[in-house]
Amino acid sequence: MPSLLPNWNDGAGRTAILRFVARVNEAGSPDFLPPEERIATFDNDGTLWCEQPLQVQFFFGRDQLKKLADADPSLKLRQPYKAFLEHDIAIIKQEGKQGFFEVAAATHAGMTNDEFHLQACAWLAGAKNPLVNRRFIDLVYRPQLELMEFLQKNDFRIFIVSGGGVDLIRAFSEEVYAVPRSQVVGSSVKTRMETRDGKVDLLKLPELQSFDDREAKVQNIALHIGRRPVLAFGNSDGDLAMLQYALSGDGPRLGLLLHHDDAEREFAYDREFAVSPLAEALDRRDDLGITLISMKNDWRSIFPDEGSTFP
Amino acid sequence: MPSLLPNWNDGAGRTAILRFVARVNEAGSPDFLPPEERIATFDNDGTLWCEQPLQVQFFFGRDQLKKLADADPSLKLRQPYKAFLEHDIAIIKQEGKQGFFEVAAATHAGMTNDEFHLQACAWLAGAKNPLVNRRFIDLVYRPQLELMEFLQKNDFRIFIVSGGGVDLIRAFSEEVYAVPRSQVVGSSVKTRMETRDGKVDLLKLPELQSFDDREAKVQNIALHIGRRPVLAFGNSDGDLAMLQYALSGDGPRLGLLLHHDDAEREFAYDREFAVSPLAEALDRRDDLGITLISMKNDWRSIFPDEGSTFP
Ligand SMILES: [Ca+2]
Ligand SMILES: [Ca+2]
Structure with missing residues (x-):
């Protein structure tokens, strides 16, 4: 295996x-980028970890809801x-990704x-994908871990920019992705200081602050990062x-x-994955470069455990 | 002069x-903090640079407004x-800091x-404090530059958390403070993707998104940083x-x-600086630690040029 990106097969992508x-490393070239310009943004669900049969956020929200339903x-x-x-996928898919982010948010209120961080850490430590007897956090893509590490070694600063709840991702981003919590941008709820x-704390409110998808990803990148990324990696519209x-920035992209x-x-x-389809981006990819x-x-392998795949 | 924090006099603060x-550096001690926990937040106006006779944001807004008034x-x-x-300080002070942030925001719309970043950089390169013939960006506090550098050498990650407009601070934070743009949190306006x-761009709208002061600083720290700071430095209520x-977090603070x-x-x-008074924090400082x-x-000296002071 080659020493750089060993789990990427030789081909156009690699x-x-x-x-x-x-x-960007070539000193003196017009394409050289100083480290502060080396901003890379990665989507999370389906780009860095498995989003089937549904995004992890759904299972987290459901398990939180189960606890509430025991009480009410x-x-x-x-x-x-x-x-x-009841895991009624047809209705859930109708609601879309924002729908189940909102359900999750409602379950976090109060x-x-x-407290949320501790609960999220505890849940992630054990929660498993229902299709395979493995934890969600073990179903991250090995080639992407390699790519992020390779970029970081080349002075890139990696940001995760996800439609998922920012604080759920922050509960594993450092350990699993080596991405600091402050470099995670995601959907969020409003909070109230108490x-x-x-002791000063922030209470989560059952009100969406930002659903970090589509145009909102661009707005939140500007708000949180303050600079146009030179590299972006996603998997859906x-x-x-x-x-x-x-x-659409200048220079190497x-x-x-x-x-x-x-x-x-x-x-x-x-196209058929209604919760987060890939259609327009697939059709326009050549025009957009x-x-x-x-x-x-x-990809030579998919998951960190050699040979482990679905189902 | 001592080698550490040479522009801090020996005393209780230093x-x-x-x-x-x-x-936090003592390995094996219960107070030891791993690098990811070493989050320090600094206010900007009056904490890192001079805010008299008014915050720099005011002068920037006024100069933008002059250009608009020439047209209208x-x-x-x-x-x-x-x-x-007309620089009518009495009325401006009535409006408070949020008031002139809003005027500034209105002048940025469209x-x-x-474009904003380029204009802010051009303005900061020349704009001078009216009380002294020096540029605003030269009126940063030398002891604070030393402190931030000292903390960074000790694996702290510095965030600026300011009531000022986030994008104005980002136009000089890297060069002057050695703080990446993504580590600047501030007031912001809404944007629209166009x-x-x-070419995809964000247009600034004349609508406040967040006035980053008081409780909002805590909310924005949670949103942007995702972790409670262990060190905070401010200068006002x-x-x-x-x-x-x-x-109010656990461990060393x-x-x-x-x-x-x-x-x-x-x-x-x-107390009498109506735009950004220091009163309650002064009264409660001992109780709050x-x-x-x-x-x-x-402070042994104030500004980077040895011997330079007001007026
Ligand atoms: Ca995705
Ligand atoms: Ca201040």
């Missing part, structure tokens, strides 16, 4: 990445809670940020605005789109 | 800082624009983020919530409050 990094059984009869508790026994934003075309080792899906990454052809 | 850093002279007759153009000639938030008590070398003001830093006694 070559585009290596050439891009070589270009009437929730089992009311939508959308009923659908979540918790402080610190002082209890002289929710990432198209972010990819266009990165690609790289926009990458992961295509789940590997039914053998993971899943094959795009986006490099398509085929999971099947470009 | 000692508190050195002891705090020694504690009717602005010269309407409040609050009239007060800004600009893209990229595609012109295939607008920083009290942030100081309390930092101090340091809350610092700069007192402008040096009429000889800079200014002496606190806040360390007061006296500009007069704790």
Whole structure:
């Protein structure tokens, strides 16, 4: 195996990445980028970890809801809670990704940020994907871990920019991705400051502050990062605005789109995944200069445990 | 001069800082902090640079407004624009800091983020404090530059958390403070994504998104940083919530409050500075465990040019 990006097969994708990094490193070249300009943004669900059969946020929200329903059984009869508790995928998909982010947010209300963090850490330590007997945090993509490490070694600053709840991702981003919590941008709820026994805390409110998808990804990148990324990596139409934003700056740019075309080792899906479809970005990729990454052809392995695949 | 913090006089303030850093560095001690926990937040106006006779944001807004008034002279007759153009401090102070942040925001509307950044850089390169023939960016406090550098050398990650506009601070934070743009949190306006000639940009709107003062500083720290700071440094009641938030976590904590008590070398003001008073924090500092830093006694010099002071 080659020493750089060993889990990326030789091909157009790997070559585009290596050439891009070589270009920005070339001292004296007009394409050279000083470290502060080396901003890379990665979507999370389906780009860095597995989002099938549904995004991890759904399972977290459902498990939180189960605890609430034990205390208040009437929730089992009311939508959308009923659908979540019964795992009624048809109704859940109707609600879309924002729908289940909102259900999750409702279940977090009244918790402080610190309490939420502890609960999220405890849940992630054990929660498993229902299709395979493995934890969600073990179903991250090995080639992406390699890519992020490679970029960081080349002075890139990696940001995760996700439609998922920012504080759920922050509960594992440092340990699993080596990305500091302050470099995670995501959906968020409003909070209220409270002082209890002289201790200042933030209470989560059941009100959406930002659903970090599509145009909002661009707005939140500007708000949190303050600089146009030079590299962006996504896997759905929710990432198209972010990819266009990165690609429409001056100088060297790289926009990458992961295509789940590997039914053998993971899943094959795009247009029909209603919660987070890949359609427009797939159709416009050539015009926009986006490099398509085929999971099947470009990745030597999928998950960190050698040989482990779905189902 | 000592090699550590040479522009800090020997005294309780300098000692508190050195002891705090020694504690968090002591391997094996319960106070040891891993690097990811070493989050320090600094207010900007009056904490890192001079805010007299008014915050720099005011002068930037006024100069932007002058350009607009040249195109639309009717602005010269309407409040609050009239007060800004005529530098009518009494009326401006009535409006408070949020008031002139809003005027500034109004003058930025219709600009893209990229255009704003270029204008802010150009303005900062030349704009001078009206009381002394020096540029605003040269009126940063040398002891604070030393402190931030010292903390960074000890693996702290510095964030600026300011009531000022986030994008104005980002136009000089890297060069002047060695703080990356992504580590600047501040007031912000809403934006709208636009595609012109295939290029994606964000247009600033004349609508406040967040006025980053008081409780909002705590909320924005949680949103942007995702972790409770262990060190916070401010200079007014607008920083009290942030100081309390930092101090009410577990483990080693340091809350610092700069007192402008040096009429000889800079200014002496606190309760009477209506735009950003220091009153409640001064009264409650002992109860809250806040360390007061006296500009007069704790700082050997004020500005980077040796010997340069006000007036
Ligand atoms: Ca995705
Ligand atoms: Ca201040």
